[in-house]
Amino acid sequence: MNKLKAIDQETIKVLNQKKMLQLLYRNKKLTKQDISQALNVSIPTVISNVKELIEQGFLEESGVAESTGGRKPTIIRFLPDSRYSFGVCITRGKVRIIIVNLYFDIIAERAINIPEELNDFESLILDIKKEMDSILSDFNIPKDKVLGLGFALPGTVNEKKMLLENAPNFKLKNICFKDYKNTFEYPLYIENEANTSASAEAFINFNNTSNSLVFVSITEGIGTGIIIGESLYKGYNKRAGELGHMTIVKDGKQCNCGKKGCWELYASQKSLINEYREVFNIENKSLSYFLNLAIDDIKAKEILDRYLDYLAEGIKNIILMLDPRNIIIGGEISNYKNLIDLELKKKIFKENSLYNDDDRKVLFSNLDGNAAVFGAALMPMEKLFFISDKVI
Ligand SMILES: [Zn+2]
Structure with a gap:
């Protein structure tokens, strides 16, 4: 019984923190009073959760707002550079690799030219990994600030089984990305490129x-x-x-x-x-x-x-x-x-x-041709921002 209660409280805390991050993500900065009113939660709940989110680096205190009587309220600001995400998009003849901050500013971008028919997928994965490592060292991005890596793929994707089932125009079948989980040090996600584009449009052009x-x-x-x-x-x-x-x-x-x-x-x-x-x-x-x-x-x-x-x-x-x-x-x-x-x-x-x-x-x-690759980079962020299952 006690254990159940503890889980419930933990779940509520996670939900509250996600809601607060979403709210601040869209509004950029708000006072604790604003957050309390918008989410209909008490001020002490806002204070304790904001404190934790500041400790995790997502938010910072940023000056004070005009007072409507009494103490001037502190402004809480969302920090888009608190985390980064990799997006990889495979199209005919070319692979694009980008790293973005949480507002989808492209921090760095690389491209790899590939043959029309992708026979050696494994060595392509290693080339992608090499480019990612070089981006992190060139731009001094610590690994623990990388949320993960998303692939936008040209075919039918079973994201639960981590399987690119079929990409007839690329003559690719049953490529299992579980095999590459250990290659990368971050959580790995895959999705069809039109699906990642749709997600990017819905999220970025909210x-x-x-x-x-x-x-x-x-x-x-x-x-x-x-x-x-x-x-x-x-x-x-x-x-x-x-x-x-x-x-x-x-x-x-x-x-x-x-x-x-x-x-x-x-x-x-x-x-x-x-x-x-x-x-x-x-x-x-x-x-x-x-x-x-x-x-x-x-x-x-x-x-x-x-x-x-x-x-x-x-x-x-x-x-x-x-x-x-x-x-x-x-x-x-x-x-x-x-x-x-x-x-x-x-x-x-x-x-x-x-x-x-x-x-x-x-x-x-x-999105200037970036919809698919932004949607790829969005996948690792979804855990931060979304409460419900995003795929039906
Ligand atoms: Zn057809």
Whole structure:
């Protein structure tokens, strides 16, 4: 009985401290009275918990606020540099490694070029470890200030089993990250890159996302991450959000996944570039070259228009399936918002009796291509800030 009671008190303390950290994280600084009122807890509870959080380095006392009568209240400030987190994002040809503080300021960044087909995953892990160690020594970051390391991966991920189950575009299957737990000295987390992007949007753009969103990551393929309420929705087999493989053209082009006519074969960045290269018979030109061409050239414009038709079809299906508040488009194409925004929305919100642009928004990611890697770095932080299970 006594033991039970002790656990309960400990749990309450942990919950209170998480709530206080969340509150101060968002508000940056508050007085103890503010905290007490916002969380509906007593001043002595605030005082004892704040003291502990100061000892742990998360908060500091930072001057006094104007008094409303009586003693001037002390200001408590959140310290974003009290901890750091590593994020690693694996994309085709490149691995990005970043370390951020708790406000996602990038303290350091490294990149490793990798072959198209990743045959030797183990040596890649060792290369990543080497870069991380060199970042810590170059920037004088003590190891005990690192919360952990998160991987954003290009495929289906079972985060509980620490398994990258399948990444067809990378020809990777059943990569078990438990094997690498001892390589790193910090807690290790893995998740699909579209899912980490969705989490990053919901957490970092807290006020804009209303916590009901679908992130559409447009790269080599298309991945989608779904946030429902405050949780990432992954489904029974952890495979929800493989919407890049929904059928958009019956008996269409053959996909790596085994199906035909998948959305990503018509609406990924790769499919757009391939279409341009074929029609214009130009190799090695980038997305920006072709999209700039589409400003004046009628042929290039037609290709973009057809591409946006396919992109819109998939997004319309997502709206009907999940009714999200926001759809956020990420990937390099989101840098060309000005060129595609209007036309894409016209196609998505073409008059229908089911939805319109008043009840939802289609947005472009404002995280400058960092959504996936920020979401990776967010995973080790989640234990600090979140109370409930973040995956359903
Ligand atoms: Zn497919």
